[in-house]
Amino acid sequence: MKYLRINMSDLSYREETVPHDRLLLGGRALTSQILLDEVPPTCHPLGPHNKVIIANGVLTGSLASSAERTSIGAKSPLTGGTKESNAGGTAGLKMGRLGYRAIIIEGIRDDYQVVVIDKNGVRFEPADELLGLRVSQSAQILMNKYGTQVGISLIGVSGEMRMNTAAVTNLDKDGSPTRFYGRGGLGAVWGSKGVKAIILDDSDIERNKPMDRERFMDGMKNYAQALRENPATSKLYPELGTSAMVRTTNRLGALPTRNFSTGSFEQHENISGETMREMILERGGEGSTTHACMPGCAIRCSNIFPDEQGKKVTTPIEYENIGLLGSNLGIGNLDQVVELNLLCNELCVDTIEIGAAIGVAMQAGIASFGDFEAAKNMLLALEKGEPLGRIIGGGAVMVGKIYGERRVPAVKGQGMPAYEPRGIKGLGVTFATSPQGADHTAGMTIRAQVDHRSPEGQVKLSYDAQHISVIVDSLGICYMASGAIFGKDNFRHIVNLVSGYIGQEITEEDIRAMARKCLRDEHLFNKAAGFTKADDRLPEYMYLEENPAAGTKFDVKDEELDEIGVTSVSDHDR
Amino acid sequence: MKYLRINMSDLSYREETVPHDRLLLGGRALTSQILLDEVPPTCHPLGPHNKVIIANGVLTGSLASSAERTSIGAKSPLTGGTKESNAGGTAGLKMGRLGYRAIIIEGIRDDYQVVVIDKNGVRFEPADELLGLRVSQSAQILMNKYGTQVGISLIGVSGEMRMNTAAVTNLDKDGSPTRFYGRGGLGAVWGSKGVKAIILDDSDIERNKPMDRERFMDGMKNYAQALRENPATSKLYPELGTSAMVRTTNRLGALPTRNFSTGSFEQHENISGETMREMILERGGEGSTTHACMPGCAIRCSNIFPDEQGKKVTTPIEYENIGLLGSNLGIGNLDQVVELNLLCNELCVDTIEIGAAIGVAMQAGIASFGDFEAAKNMLLALEKGEPLGRIIGGGAVMVGKIYGERRVPAVKGQGMPAYEPRGIKGLGVTFATSPQGADHTAGMTIRAQVDHRSPEGQVKLSYDAQHISVIVDSLGICYMASGAIFGKDNFRHIVNLVSGYIGQEITEEDIRAMARKCLRDEHLFNKAAGFTKADDRLPEYMYLEENPAAGTKFDVKDEELDEIGVTSVSDHDR
Structure with a gap:
């Protein structure tokens, strides 16, 4: 297992062997530690001192279900702090087969390069023909040139x-460039380094093999069983995808509506997961079933949304996109939400941040809530750099500062995902205290059986959830599988998978210690x-205004937040 | 002496008597303490919790020369921290005569009001007819309605x-609305509170009298003598205004040029103070002499710049404006600089921040350096809210973040004034460590006889200068007079002025202690x-790139900066 260091200033590279005691460091834990x-x-x-760190999860490349995710880390231009964002698709598998746990990109340059990595090493090719295009076009050019198997x-x-x-x-396993490392502006850091694309070509390279096959296969079998037994991973997500969440959050008063001014949306049924499924089934075509974004995923929560003729518009339509580009903008038409989603995908921007940004712009009076055409024109203006x-x-x-608007749903510079935090206060705690800024995947509390509107106990709930997030983000496991993994006595199967794959005797406590250290590293940064x-x-x-749908203000005590936020670490922890 | 509290949410007000032990608190020391x-x-x-604090200097209203300045304080939308900005004109004198040391504005509202303060108290009148206009037009409407003596x-x-x-x-004493509380976005805070204008009508109110007339007059006489004996206040500033500085900074490699990429400008002679004076004398008209902005000022550094027909364009053309709107934009034509300056004045924006912002925009490629028309069009777009x-x-x-540009000459969110800090490192220390953000008036070191390019001794120099700034900003004395006051043995005359005016036995140490406390208050905030x-x-x-004109990078040690920055205070100081 190796690290690959690429210097974009002089287009050089070198390899380093991963030390034995760092084999359990992958994904988010690795990006945050290198940062x-x-x-x-x-x-x-x-600037020249920032680095892009692309790190596979520990299991990425093993073909364990839902465990092919890769993290990217850097100092974020959006938050100014530590940042990790992870995605599915096929890149992680190829990077794993090439033998790289991480690729570390250093230096800056003004022109753009395609970085091609294969069994012979790294080469750099000019990216000029790819510039200014939509990502589906750039991706097609790259596939034409480098093939569809990279x-x-x-x-x-x-x-x-x-x-x-x-x-x-x-790119996902069907060649669609729609698996996003969305949050924190990491694309801008790539831009500053002159990296337009990375090609991972594993031709003529042997498949990865687990070091202890028997133990790995035992873990694999039981883990698959756990996914089958969990109602969310076996039925709800495969059927409805993440958009199953619309009805739930709307009922809790936590579906962000019109720039997070309230938490339920009178048109929410028009944009619910159930409605979407009906539309997909009715329109038929490619979209008639859900599918997997990563090779080997058993959950297959990704959908393909078709137009009225059954032709694919884009994939996947996630709950976050419905919440941010739908109810948050007062838009109750699923075809319109999908069109905005498609545009975001093509411009390769974070749908959450963009939805939050347009929401603030509407709050400031730049356009009316519900004005789909205005929202679309903002994205077309973005494409042209207007x-x-x-x-x-x-x-x-930025929109809030530029337009003098004080109602800006963001923490540490990052817009909130589609959970109104006065309606689900545990997520409010995560948004407030996560080193990543407002991010639901940094510590999800919605599945807990508690009164989500009460401030009591939310800090503990978020604290535990934040550690779970680090574990899945570091092992390369999709966050969608976490309910099954952390239910019952299932985590031991993951321990077996990891131990078997890397050939070291890993304990559950080793993994939990890794998560604690990661959060500490991030707070220290x-x-x-x-x-x-x-x-x-x-x-x-x-804190000052009530979310009318939830009937509450945010009222978790500052002192409680400080117990798990940046003040929870001291420089001695380093 | 009273404080006046105005609540804009319900349009109410009340008065408070200034406690005896707060009589030495004025201007910046007062705004920072109330904050x-x-x-x-x-x-x-x-938001609703911020306040606008308008505070007269201790001497403001006394008619001592160059001592009629007023401070405005608030939490700054630009820096996110404490902010004080002060200006001349006639408002301070009128406020003093009305008996108010400070006006504290609380609450927020969406519509705009004119706040009229006279001997009967406060009344609120709709400001609708004033909205959307250039400030000279609004000011004219206000003068038509309330007279020219307010x-x-x-x-x-x-x-x-x-x-x-x-x-x-x-408004200055000639009715021109050109004495700016420029820095930190304080106009936005006024806007959030729905305050469009404040009228201070001192009709039928007796003149202020010093409490100990004899001591006050003794101080006055010797202070005037000190101003006459100092070559800067008696000859240089009256003749050339602050633009006398162009040749000096250009020679030091500290005249910001093309977005602070270097410190000397090949066309600097076209925009120097000497050239300006020649143009004014040649064109004649109103502009043929300098004038005072405040009643009673002996320095009279303000100029009136005429067009080719001798007709006034605007007033005053300051060094900062020449540096930021001229050399920093690569513009070497004084008429063009003056036109940009006029537009900034009419839109009531900070010339320094706007010059820095356009500089970053040019660096990012939005327009070419030297492109006057592009710069002008940006300001016209600002006027229309485009x-x-x-x-x-x-x-x-903001420009840097929006355009992904990393060369942004700013500290704590605030753009740098016209002193390239790699060329004058003492000012670099002030920019870095002042609680006000990058601000030359917060601690000016250029007059010191030292090697300005050496990192040695600059922290001490800046530290002393920062205290001098607080003293003048709190007493209401114009910063232009500070050279004369702090020269020789002259400060005792100020002590006499202050003691005589407020009728308390004040010592030099009292004043210095007030300055130390003010800086501490600001750092604590x-x-x-x-x-x-x-x-x-x-x-x-x-730190990474050399200013070629000065031949240096910025290299004052971090640990030295920390001795006088925000880390120099602890919560026990409160």
């Missing part, structure tokens, strides 16, 4: 323009970057 | 749009607002 070890926390995110990751026009909302995307598009491309906080407890708060208006 | 005492440091700058402060379209660059302006204008109106850091030593640094590129 802390190697990147000056106060550096400019687009792993491909790339940025879009947003990354070329170094926008705070710029994502990185992987000033309004640049503002939206800057994210929710943020602290050195200048974060304080003032950054571990929700926006002021959520 | 720390009353405003939650983490509040949203445009004090008038107002905001422009920038404040109505709550831009980070929005200033507040006072997206590009909104971006420029957001200030230099910032610390609680979330500032750390990471905020006490210059932008990364100034």
Whole structure:
């Protein structure tokens, strides 16, 4: 197992062997540790001292179900702090077969390159013909040139323009560039380094083999069984995808509506998962079944949304996109939501941040809530780099500052995902205290059987959930599988999978210790970057104004937040 | 002496008597203390918890020369920290005669009001007819309605749009609305509170009298003598205004040129103070002499710039404006600089922040350096609230974030004034460590006889200068007089002026202690607002890249900066 270091300033590279005691470090735990070890926390995110760290999860490449995710880490231009974002697709598998646990990209340059990695090493090819295009077009050019059997990751026009909302995307197993490392503006950091695309070509390379096959296969079997026995992973997600969540959050008063001014939407049935499934079945075509985004995934939660003629529009339509581009904008028409989603995908921007940004713009009076055409035109302006598009491309906080709007649903500079935190206060705690900024995948509490509107006990709930998130994000397991893994006595199967795959005797406590260290590393980075407890708060208006649908303000105590936020670490922890 | 509290939410007001032991608290020391005492440091700058504090200097209203300045304080939407900005004009004198040391504005509202203060109290009148106009037009309407003998402060379209660059302006003694509280976006805070203008009508109110007339007159006489004996205040400033500085900074490699990429400008002679004086004398008209902006000022550094027909274009053309709107944009034509300056004045924006913002936009390739028409069009877009204008109106850091540009000359969110800090490192220390963000008036070191390019001794120099700034900003004395006051043995005359005016036995040490406390108050506010030593640094590129004209990078040690920055205070100091 190796690390690959690429220097974009002089287009050089070198390999390093992963030390034995670092084999359990993958995904988020690895990106966050390298960030802390190697990147000056106060550096400019687009400057020469920042690094892009692409790290496979520990299991990525093993073909265990739902465990083919890859993380990208960097100092975020959006939050100014530590950032990790992970995605599915095929890149992780190919990178694993090439023998790389991580690719570390250093230096900056002004032109754009395609970085081609294969059994012979790394070569750099000019990317000029790919610039300014939509990602599906760039991806097609790359597939024409390098074939469809390689792993491909790339940025879009947003990354070329170094926008705070710029994502990185992987091609999925069907060649569609729609598996996004969405959050934190990582596409802009790629842009600053002159990396337009990375090709991972594993031709003539042997398949990975688990070091202890028997133990690995035993883990595999029981893990698959756990996924089959869990109602969410075996039925709900495969049928409805994540959009199963619309009815739930609407009922809790937690479906963000009109710039998070309330938590239920009178048209929510028009955009629910159930309605979407009906539309997909009725329209037929490619979209008639859900599918897997990663090789070997048993959950297959990804959908393909067809137009009225049954022709694919885009994939996947996630709950987050419905919440942010639908109810949050007052848009109750699923075809319109899908069209906005498609545009975001093609421009390679984070749908969550863009939805939050357009919501703030509507709040500030730039357009009316519900005005689909206005929202679409903002995205077309973004594509052309026009000033309004640049503002939206800057994210929710930028829009608020530019338009003097104080109701901005964001923490640490990052827009909130589709969970109104006055309605689900455990997620409010995660948004406030996660080193990643407002992020539901950083600590999801919605499945807990508690009163989500009460401030009591939410900090403990979020704290535990934040550790679970680190575990799945570091092992390469999709967050959708976490309910099955952490239910009952199932985690031991993961322990077996990991131990068998890397050939070391790993305990559950080893994995939990890794998660604690990762969160500590991230808080330490943020602290050195200048974060304080003032950054571990929700926006002021959520403390002052009630979410009418939930009937509550946010009222988890500051002192409780500080127990798990950036103030929970001291420099002695380093 | 009273404080006047106005609540804009319900349009109410009340008066409070200034406690005897607070009589030495005026101007910046007073705004900063009230901010720390009353405003939650983490509040949203445009939200209900922020306050606008308008505070006269201790001597303001006394008619001592160059001592009629007023401070405005608030949590800044630009920096997110404590903010004080002060201006001349006639408002301070009128406010003093009305008996108010400070006016504290609380609450927020959506419509706009004119706040009229006279001997009968406060009344509120709708401001609708004033909205959307240039400030000279609004000011004319106000003078038509309330007369020319009242004090008038107002905001422009920038404040109505709550831009980070929005200033507040006072009318000068000739009715020109060109005395700006420029920095920190205080106009946006006025806007959030629905205050379009404040009328200070001192009709039928007796003149202020010093409490100990003899001592006051003795101080007055010797202070006037000191101004006459100092070559800067008696000859240089009256002749050339502040633009005398162009040749000096150009020689030091510290005249910001093309977005602070270097420190000397090949066309600097075209925009020097000497050239300006020649043009004014040659063109004649109103502009043929310099004049005073405040009643009773002996320095009279303000100029009136005429067009080719001798007709006034605007007043005053300051060094900062020449540096930021001239050399920093690569513009070497004084008429063009003056036209940009006029537009900034009319839109009531901070010329420094706007010049820095346009500089970053040019660096990012939005227009070429030297392109006057492009710069002008950006300001016209700002006036109309068009997206590009909104971006420029957001200030230099916003432009950098929106366009993914890492060379942004700003500290704590605030653009640098016209002193390239690699060329004058003492000012670099002030920019880095002042609680006000990058601000030359917060601690000017250029007059010291030292090697300005050496990192040695600059921290001590800046530390002393920062205290001098607080003293003049708190007493109401113009910063232009500080050279004369702190020269020789002259400060005792100020002690006499102050003691005689307020009728208390004040010592020099009392005044110095007040300054130390003020800086401590400001650092404490910032610390609680979330500032750390990471905020006490210059932008990364100034450490990495040389200013070719000065031949140096910025290299004052971090540990030295930390001795006087936000880390120099602890919560026990409160």
